Amino acid sequence: GLIGNFIPDCDEKGHYKQVQCNEATGFCWCVDKKGHKTAESVLQGQPNCTKS
Numbered sequence: 001g002l003i004g005n006f007i008p009d010c011d012e013k014g015h016y017k018q019v020q021c022n023e024a025t026g027f028c029w030c031v032d033k034k035g036h037k038t039a040e041s042v043l044q045g046q047p048n049c050t051k052s
């Protein structure tokens with residue numbers, strides 16, 4: 001798992017933003033509006049999250 005306390009990033013409507021990042025580790029991943037990971041890959045840097 002990821003190290004540290006992760007605080008999810010949400011938009012003004014309270015939905016999870018499509019790209020979530022852990023600032024402590026520099027890793028980012030894609031999530032759906034409920035905060036569930038949509039891709040298995042966790043990348044260092046910005047992943048390409050296309051809306052389905």
